[in-house]
Amino acid sequence: MRALGIEEPASAQRGRGFVVFPDDGSEPIVLPYSDGSYGLACEHHVLVEQLRAAAVRHPHVTYRTGARFTSLDLEALSLGAGSLEMTDKESGDRERVRAGRVVGADGRSSVVRAASGGQAEHVAVSRMAGLVLEGVKLPYEGFGHVFLGAPGSVLAYRIAPDKVRICVDLPQSVGRLSDADLISEYGPHLCESLRTCFIAAIEAKSMSWAAIRVQRRRFYGREGASLVGDSVGYYHPLTAAGMTLGFADAIELSRSKDHDGFRRRRLRNIRVPELLAMALYEVFTDRSDEMAAMRHAIYTLWRTSPTECARTMRFLACQDTRVPSFLLSFVRVMRIAGLELALPKNPAPLKRRAQMVGRWFGRGVSMASGLSVPMMQKAAGRLGLETSDTSSKVT
Ligand SMILES: Cc1cc2nc3c(=O)[nH]c(=O)nc-3n(C[C@H](O)[C@H](O)[C@H](O)COP(=O)(O)OP(=O)(O)OC[C@H]3O[C@@H](n4cnc5c(N)ncnc54)[C@H](O)[C@@H]3O)c2cc1C
Incomplete structure (x- = not known):
């Protein structure tokens, strides 16, 4: 972001690393970033707005609000002049746009991925509930907190000066838990300040669960239609790698002369982050x-x-x-x-x-x-x- 001249969002919190609270109740382990690096934590939409505003300011970008890309002409693409169809969400009007190169940054249900021959290959691993808590103090301010010992991990980090987000993971293998079981299984492994809010949120029925899926990053599109970000693949949020990998895809693509070189370099560089994300989840969850x-x-x-x-x-x-x-x-x-x-x-x-x-x-x-x-x-x-x-x- 710095290299592109994009400011950090004003409300973003700098993260100095992670603190892991082991499942055996032993002392927390502090893992700081080294070499002066730091992470950024903020609400997802805050970062998206910041990036979108920077893209719109670029003289070569035309940003179309409310337009959905609906189809891709692959034959024309192989001739170096792809044709996209866009549909306006409100009016339903359709429009064709010609392009020499298409970049699919359209997330997990990517239309570009499907149109360029990629299959959906995801595996459901767990369900996760996110909560935003106000007025809560964390034991290690400035660090992401990972609490182990419950059936799934609990991640907590400050996303704004007065807001802490907690993400509660419930592995697929455990199935559903009643409110009482959630409190008795997860409560004892949280720090005091979070436990009270967590129990209150369960009692107020304000936890909503979403499926967490994993898709290995194997398919990067094809010549003329390259994929970046979650349209390539995604892992469990425990290692918080999604954004970093998406940015790395985009940087690599911008430096690549052709799709094949881009794909090969990304496949080579993804092996360690992918194994780390999958192995850490397995090691932290499996009993x-x-x-x-x-x-x-x-x-x-x-x-x-x-x-x-x-x-x-x-x-x-x-x-x-x-x-x-x-x-x-x-x-x-x-x-x-x-x-x-x-x-x-x-x-x-x-x-x-x-x-x-x-x-x-x-x-x-x-x-x-x-x-x-x-x-x-x-x-x-x-x-x-x-x-x-x-x-x-x-x-
Ligand atoms: C619960 C949870 C917690 C997470 N926590 C973290 C974290 O702490 N740190 C981290 O780095 N990552 C985290 N991630 C992952 C991160 O959110 C994703 O990796 C990241 O958002 C991927 O960005 P993207 O641009 O590829 O896809 P998306 O963010 O999904 O954006 C895709 C965009 O494309 C648009 N779009 C889709 N289809 C079309 C179409 N047909 N036409 C036009 N536009 C279209 C969508 O509207 C959307 O704006 C988390 C994910 C989850 C589910």
């Missing part, structure tokens, strides 16, 4: 022994290594997308978790310990195969494991 061991291994690594904390934050901010760098941290987590399960300090009988170790290894290889490193995928295939590629299904 199995092997995932609990992975969770505790992550806490241990963060508590003992400021270097690993800084590295995690660079992965989260998409500042480091190198596969070897990510694999190094991943192997460290796997090693700590493996030892926790295998060594005699694990009180489970030997046979059960062996089963846990087997499952830990399988899950680790299956996760790492999401990096699309041929060696990992081959190993997962040999072990007959479900890789992240084969596990995607349409719902």
